[in-house]
Amino acid sequence: MAFHEVRFPDAISRGARGGPERRTQVVELASGDEERNASWANSRRRYDVAYGIRRADDLAAVVAFFEARNGRLHGFRFKDWADHKSCLPSGTPSPLDQPLGTGDGVRTAFQLAKRYASGGQSWTRAITKPVAGTVRVALGGTEQLSGWSVDTSTGLVTFGSAPAAGIPVTAGFEFDTPVRFDTDTLDVTLDLERLGSIASIPLLEIRR
Template identity: 85%
Template sequence: MAFHQVRFPDDISRGARGGPERRTQIVELASGDEERNASWANSRRRYDVAYGIRRADDLAAAVAFFEARNGRLYGFRFKDWADYKSSAPSQTPAATDQVIGTGDGTTTDFQLVKAYASGAQSWNRAITKPVAGTVRVAIDGTEQATGWSIDTTTGLVTFATAPANGAAITAGFEFDVPVRFDTDTLDVTLDIERLGSITSIPLLEIRR
C-alpha cells in the first residue's frame, strides 16, 4: 500500500467534519417488515477538512500537502480530534485502557485494538497507526517499562519474551487514522482580496 508516514496539519484537521460510516442493506418485505444485513464487518471513516481552513496560509498548506501526496495516490496519517486516544476524551491514556490479548506462553505479537461498547454489544477496531511515544503496555495490570516494542506503522506490539499463559495484555495509546484524499481535484476559489477557500476536501479511511 502506497503510504506516507506523515500527518495532515493539525491546525486544519482540528476543524474537520466527519466520522464513522457503516454499510447496511435494508429490504422491505411486502408485509412491511424489514430485513437488515451488514455489508461491512467494520466501519470506515470519512472526513471533510475544508471546514478547518480559516486563513490563506491554511489553504496553501492544504494544497501543498495534496500535491505532495499526488492526490489520491498516497495515504497519510490524520488526527481525528473526536477520537484519537484509548481512553475517554477527558483522560490521559493508561496502560490498562484496552485489552489487546491474552498470553499463551508462545505468542509474542499483539495487535493494538480499541473496543467500542454499549450495553452488551461491542466492536473492536484495529489500531494500525499509533503515535510514537504514547504507547504504554501492561501485563496483568502491571505496566511494563521494558521488554516490548511497538511498530508505529502497523500497531503491532512485540514482546521479547512471550507473556505467560492466561496473562491479560493491555495497552494505552494515542493514534492516527490512515486516510487518503478522496478526490484528485481541489476546487480553489479566490476572492478579490486574494483570500482563498475550498468548498470540499474529502478524506477516506484506508482499510486493508
C-alpha cells in the first residue's frame, strides 16, 4: 500500500458530493431519554465524484486514474472545493490564519492544522497534504519569508532554529484531503450517444 502524491482531476472534483462523517452511538432508554457516545474522536470525509462527470473525456480520465491507483490499493490527493483553505473559501490564506503552537526555545517542528470553531466548542484537524507553494508562516504575528521549510507529504513545518519561548506560531495554506477509492469496481454504463456514465464513484478519507 502506498500513497501517490497526485491530485484527482480538479474539473471533476468540483462537481463532487460529500463531506465529513462522524460515528455516534445513540442508545434510547425505556424512559424515552437517550444517551450518546462518540465512537470516533475525529471525523472522516466521504465523497462521490460521479456527479462531476459531464463528458466522455471526464469518464475516460476517471477510469485511467482508477486503474493507475489499482482501485482501493493506493491513496491520492483530493481537492474538497468546500474546504481546502486555512481561511474561508472566498478568502486568501494569511500567515495568521491558524495557530500551530507556541515556541519553547527547543521545538523546531510544528504540524499544520485547521481549527473548526462554533460557539464555545472547537475541533482541530491535522493537515497532512498542503498544496506546494501556498504555505505562509508567521512568528509572533510577523510573516517569516525564510528560515523554515514544509514537507508537503506530511504537513510538517520545520524551522532552522527553534522559535523562542512564548512566541505564537501560525500559518495559512491551501490543502488537499488524502483519500482512496472506496470500491474496486467501476460500473460504467454506455448510453445511446456513447457518452457513458458511472452511477457512483465513492472516495474515503485516509486517516493514519
